[in-house]
Amino acid sequence: MDRLNIVSALSPLWEDSREVFTDGFSTITNTTSSDNNSNIINSIINSSSINNNISNYNNVTSVLDDDVFGLFYDAFNESFSGMAANVSNGTGNGTLAEPICVMCRYYLQPWLKTLRVGFGSCIVLANIATFIMLLRARTLQLALRYFLLNVAVVDCGYGAGFLYHSAIVDFPQFIVMNFECKLRYGGLCMVSMVALFTLMAMCVERVIALKFAFTYHLLITRTNLLIGMVIFWAVPAAIVTPTYYLMDSSVGECNFVRFIKAESFVVFSVTYFILMVVAVLCQVKRKSNIN
Structure with missing residues (x-):
């Protein structure tokens, strides 16, 4: 035994x-x-x-x-x-009655909680300041300005999520599987995907600037950039939302690794892989044209 x-x-x-x-x-x-x-x-x-x-x-x-x-x-x-x-009682077989819970109780020491909340607040405030400065930077290239504005919003979302989780992690009602848990993890997955979409778009924009230099001003317009920003947020939301219907209903705790099934990980992985491949290929193409 x-x-x-x-x-x-x-x-x-x-x-x-x-x-x-x-x-x-x-x-x-x-x-x-x-x-x-x-x-x-x-x-x-x-x-x-x-x-x-x-x-x-x-x-x-x-x-x-x-x-x-x-x-x-x-x-x-x-x-x-x-x-x-x-x-x-003579009925034991040498195994646990229930599987060990990996997130049954979680709390932060006061100093660490203060540090995390302060760090999250700094991220949020820094990106808000960056967003305001970019809005006022009229001389900055139009496409770059829009992309950096989008990145600032994404980073602000990361900081807000980190700040929120650090503030509520001590409360036991937030470790159970509920709508708040799915919304928190879903938001984190979505903003990470938006960041990759923005990175890919920046690489594609540079290729367009090199390959279609004479028609660049017709392709990269304010309207097209705004449409692109909407797509960058709508597509990740459309990808993330259905994956939560594949969640394991038998898991009652707020643990992303446990309640998300393998199908969801496949969807996320394939999406991230495609975005990264497109970004890398665009960079390779841009450098080859420069040389």
Whole structure:
């Protein structure tokens, strides 16, 4: 028996707690390897040694609670208690009653929360200032001005998302799967895709300027640029929104990696790959024309 299959499921954060109850369960490991007699298991579980180790385990979790800013142990604590109860009744099979939750409780130390909120605020304010300065920079090339304005909005969205998450992460109602969770992750995916669309458009615009120098002023107009900005935001929204209908309904926690299915990752990956390939090809084409 593999030490109740519990050691392999632990993350490095659990080294201290693992040492506490490893000794208490080593007797079970040795006993069940030679004899599966339920009476022997019951006598071991009911011994004072295992009770003391369970008590020590609870003490360790309280210490870890203050020691690290991100700690995911609530569901593990519940599963451990259920496992101990099952084994004490002679029905345990050496596995956890429920899978360990990877984001059951998450909080920030006050200094780190202040740092994150301050950093997010700086990002938002800096990009607002950049946006205002770009609006007033009338002498800047028209296409470059619009692209940089779009990038400023995207970066402001990143900063606002970081600031918002840092502010609400301590509240337990925000770790469950709900509309707020989907909106937060969906917004983050969308602005990252808008950033890549803008990067691709900047590369394409440079190729147009080189290949169609005489008709450039007819192709790159204020109206066409505004239409392009709308497309840069509408297409990512159209791509991101359907992927959330593919979410795994069995996951009740706000964890992007767990509730998004493989199909969604494929959609995102293919989109990002196409945008990056187009941008790289445009850069190669531009450099070849220059040379």
